[in-house]
Amino acid sequence: MEQKPSRRAFLSIAAAGTGGLLLTGAGLAPAGPSPLASASSPSSRALAADPFTLGVASGDPSADGVVLWTRLALDPLGPDGRGGMPSRDVDVQWQLATDERFSRVVRRGTESARWRRAHSVHVEVEGLEPGREYFYRFRAEGRLSPTGRTRTAPAASRASSGPAGTAGITGPAGTPASLGSASLTFAVAACAHYEHGFYTAYRRLAEQEPDLVVHLGDYMYEYGPRGYTALGGSVRQHTPGPCVTLADYRMRHAQYKSDADLQEAHAVAPWLVSFDDHEIENNWAADVSSSGAPAFARRRANAFQAYYENMPLRRTSVPGGAAMRVHRRVDWGPLARFHLLDTRQFRDDQACEDGLRSGCDDRLASGRTLLGRDQRDWLLDGLTTSRARWNLVGQQILMAQRDVKVGPGTEVNMDSWDGYAAERTRLLTGFRESGAANPVVLTGDAHMHHAADLKLDFDDPDSPRVAVELVASSIASDGDGYRDEGRIAETIAENPHISYLDQRRGYIVCRVTAEELDADFRVLEHISRKGAPAKTGARLTVPAGQASLT
Numbered sequence: 001m002e003q004k005p006s007r008r009a010f011l012s013i014a015a016a017g018t019g020g021l022l023l024t025g026a027g028l029a030p031a032g033p034s035p036l037a038s039a040s041s042p043s044s045r046a047l048a049a050d051p052f053t054l055g056v057a058s059g060d061p062s063a064d065g066v067v068l069w070t071r072l073a074l075d076p077l078g079p080d081g082r083g084g085m086p087s088r089d090v091d092v093q094w095q096l097a098t099d100e101r102f103s104r105v106v107r108r109g110t111e112s113a114r115w116r117r118a119h120s121v122h123v124e125v126e127g128l129e130p131g132r133e134y135f136y137r138f139r140a141e142g143r144l145s146p147t148g149r150t151r152t153a154p155a156a157s158r159a160s161s162g163p164a165g166t167a168g169i170t171g172p173a174g175t176p177a178s179l180g181s182a183s184l185t186f187a188v189a190a191c192a193h194y195e196h197g198f199y200t201a202y203r204r205l206a207e208q209e210p211d212l213v214v215h216l217g218d219y220m221y222e223y224g225p226r227g228y229t230a231l232g233g234s235v236r237q238h239t240p241g242p243c244v245t246l247a248d249y250r251m252r253h254a255q256y257k258s259d260a261d262l263q264e265a266h267a268v269a270p271w272l273v274s275f276d277d278h279e280i281e282n283n284w285a286a287d288v289s290s291s292g293a294p295a296f297a298r299r300r301a302n303a304f305q306a307y308y309e310n311m312p313l314r315r316t317s318v319p320g321g322a323a324m325r326v327h328r329r330v331d332w333g334p335l336a337r338f339h340l341l342d343t344r345q346f347r348d349d350q351a352c353e354d355g356l357r358s359g360c361d362d363r364l365a366s367g368r369t370l371l372g373r374d375q376r377d378w379l380l381d382g383l384t385t386s387r388a389r390w391n392l393v394g395q396q397i398l399m400a401q402r403d404v405k406v407g408p409g410t411e412v413n414m415d416s417w418d419g420y421a422a423e424r425t426r427l428l429t430g431f432r433e434s435g436a437a438n439p440v441v442l443t444g445d446a447h448m449h450h451a452a453d454l455k456l457d458f459d460d461p462d463s464p465r466v467a468v469e470l471v472a473s474s475i476a477s478d479g480d481g482y483r484d485e486g487r488i489a490e491t492i493a494e495n496p497h498i499s500y501l502d503q504r505r506g507y508i509v510c511r512v513t514a515e516e517l518d519a520d521f522r523v524l525e526h527i528s529r530k531g532a533p534a535k536t537g538a539r540l541t542v543p544a545g546q547a548s549l550t
Contacts, residue, residue, distance in 0.1 A: 046141040049074050051085070051119075054254060055263030056138065058150035058270040059312030060330060061212070063130040066150050066270055068094060069312035070138050072119035076254035077239060081247030081306075083254055085119045092121050093139045096128075100135050100147065113140065118250050120309040130155035131333065148267040151211055154182065154333030179389060179514040182335045186212040188508040189265075190276070190396075190444025191474030192256070193221045195234040197505065197527030199261035201475045204522065204534035205507050206264040213269050214338070216444030217276025217396045218477065219311075220256045222249075222303075228282075230479030235528050244299055249306035257310060266312075273311050274326045274340045276396040276445055279303055283415050287322075288349045297322040327375055329382050336512055337388035339379055341395040346372025350414040356404060358411040363419045370420040376427065383436035389514055389544065391436045393467075397445045399424065400469050401458035403494050416445075428456055428466045438544055439467040440517060442508075447474040448481075449508070449521045451500040451540050453548050458497055465547045470519050470540075473506045480526045481505045499549050502537045517542040 051072035059067045070092070075084025089112045096107040107128070113119040121138065128134065131154035138145040187210040192199065205213070222243040226234060243249045256262060277283050280303040282290055289296040304319035311317075317325055323345065330338040347370045352360035362368075371379070383391055398416040405411035412418035431439050431454075441454060450471035457463035473481070481504035488501045506523040523537040541550045 047072075047074060047090070047143060050143055051090075051140050052138065052143065052145040054083075054257040054310075055266055056136070056145050056148040057266035057312040058136065058148055059273065060314050060328075061151060061153045061270045062330070063153045063155045063333070064128050065124060065126040066128070066134070066152060067312045067314055068096070068121075068123040068125060068136050068138075068148070068150070070121050070145055071254075071257070071310060072113050072121075072140055073254055076258045077251060079240075079247070079251065081118070081245075081250035081254075082115070083119065083250075085115060087115050089114050090119060090140055094121075094123055094136065096125055096134050096136045098132070098134060102135065102137070106134075118306070118309040122313065122315070124314060128152050146263070146267060150270045153331060154335070156331065157334045179334055182333065182514065184212065184332055184335055184510075184512045185210045186214055186510055186512070187269075188214050188216065188442050188444075188470065188472040188510065189475055190216040190472050191218040191447055191477040192262075193218075193228065193230070193278075193474070193477040194256055194259075195221075195226070195228075195236050195238055196230040196479045197235055197476040198530045199259050199476060200527055200530055200532050201505055201507055201522075201524055201534065202259075202265040203261040204524065205509075206261075206268040208509055210269050210509060212332070213265065213271045214392075214394050214442060215271055215273045216394055216442065216472065217274055218278045218444065218474075219273065219275070220252055221278045221477075222252070222281055223278075230477075232479040232528055243303070244293075246302040246305060249303050250309065253306055253310040271312060272330055272338060272340060272394065273313065274342065274394060274396070275307060275344065277344060277415075279307050280344070283350065283354055284344060285347045285349045286345060290350075290354065327378065331388065334388060335514070336390040336392055337382070337386050339382050339391065339393045341371065341379065341393065342375065343370055343396045346370075346375055347420070351419050352414055354414050356411055357414050358405060358409055360414065360419075363412075363414060364421050366422045368420050369423050370417065371423065371427070376423070376430075379427075380430040380434055383431065383434035383439065386434075386436050388437065390438045390440065390512055390517060392440050392442055394442045396443065398443060398450065398469075398471060399441050400450070400452035400454055400497060401495065402450075402491070402498070404491070406490050406494055425456060428454055431466050432456075432464070438517070438542070439547070440542060441467055441469040443469055443471040444474075446471050447478045447503075449473045449500065449502040449504075449506065449523070449537065450498060451519070451521070451538075451549055452495075452498040455497055458495075461496070467547055468542050468549055470508055470510070472508045473502065473504065473521075473523070475507065476505065476527055478505075480528050481523075500538050500540060504537065506534065506537070515544055517544075 057069040073083025078084040097105045224242040225238045300322040304324040327342045351362035417424045452469045453465045454467040455463040504523040509520045520536045522534045524532040
């Protein structure tokens with residue numbers, strides 16, 4: 001009997017060998033089987049080479065739709081940032097099907113890849129079935145893209161009187177019948193410095209075929225070549241110069257997107273993305289440049305435009321100059337609600353000149369804000385109205401207190417929530433008062449795995465536990481990583497609310513049911529060479545209703 005290839009094998013075949021398939025038709029009406037015919041002869045305006053060098057992606061799923069993304073680039077590292085593309089718009093056809101072979105195409109259409117938007121395409125597909133797997137691809141002037149896999153969110157339960165998309169949940173004490181055996185598997189990733197290592201962790205993540213990927217920032221880094229060195233040196237080199245102009249940011253995104261392992265991770269599932277600092281500049285805060293760079297508003301505008309062009313985001317995130325909205329909510333049926341935050345655009349400048357500091361009273365000032373009043377109110381309102389079984393708060397910087405000084409005194413990072421301690425207390429108090437079921441904070445930035453209980457007062461052993469924080473290590477930033485058992489023991493002894501630390505590279509895979517959230521902290525022993533396997537460094541469980549790790 002002939003063995004059917006795995007989905008991953010099929011998608012790899014589809015990426016490499018579908019150049020002869022033909023996409024036809026336009027519009028959103030459901031379509032019949034996709035014709036399997038030779039592509040028409042290129043016109044005189046046809047592109048001279050494969051324009052899909054940056055792969056495909058999808059994102060921000062809803063119960064009836066999803067965003068499909070690609071960006072055309074003949075020469076991804078062209079120095080003008082335009083990817084070797086002509087100064088004209090290019091029509092791009094797209095298809096969405098319920099099977100890998102596109103024999104059941106349910107939506108198709110044509111979008112214009114506009115040259116002023118770096119020939120990027122963002123298709124917001126609507127009218128799909130909830131909780132269903134789909135496959136998609138693009139065609140431009142005789143060339144066919146790789147195939148991507150995506151998924152819509154489950155439908156909200158009709159049994160709820162709560163807000164649309166948050167139905168059927170009564171709180172942590174009971175398990176509504178509407179949830180049944182519902183489950184969600186999602187991966188959490190962050191921090192992928194291109195020079196510091198290969199993206200093997202992205203490939204291992206893709207091999208696990210999650211339903212969803214949550215990326216919490218530092219997707220790319222703005223430094224020039226060797227501008228930020230890892231402990232073991234660099235294995236690759238950035239495009240020339242630090243990113244300042246629009247061309248700089250476009251070219252850097254294209255360099256990162258050209259990586260085959262990253263493309264594989266994008267093609268396997270829809271992504272939820274939000275930026276941190278390095279998509280613009282290290283440790284920036286609102287309109288303040290950490291380096292005192294001139295014309296910082298223009299630099300932010302350039303970075304935001306390139307970020308939107310290269311991410312599977314909806315039109316609600318189209319930047320307006322030096323401002324861009326990325327805080328948003330995404331519901332996954334009655335099981336989970338994702339609250340994605342922006343911890344950069346609305347914060348006060350870091351206290352005490354940033355970095356690790358001890359004896360900094362300014363960080364404790366009650367008026368200091370990290371989220372800004374409007375975003376904090378938006379988050380707490382979303383928690384208060386949520387009927388989801390799990391409330392997953394995706395944000396960028398370590399929320400749990402982490403004192404790095406062993407013994408008397410405190411030394412903390414001013415760029416993290418420790419630099420905004422009063423607002424952290426207000427926020428965690430709001431978590432508790434909102435009545436939201438099972439809040440879990442998902443975090444990036446730290447370049448090491450963490451798991452911690454979040455408390456109203458981290459210095460009081462009897463202070464109530466309000467939520468759990470799961471922190472993903474880096475995909476590549478800081479190189480191979482290591483595991484220093486002595487330092488880990490000292491840090492946990494100094495910070496007893498932290499229950500797990502690991503300095504190796506990796507990502508988290510979470511499986512969520514009505515009863516519990518299981519988090520597998522996946523680690524790789526090295527990224528300075530390709531091919532390392534991923535293994536589970538620890539598996540931790542958050543039981544529903546307990547706001548604490550086991």
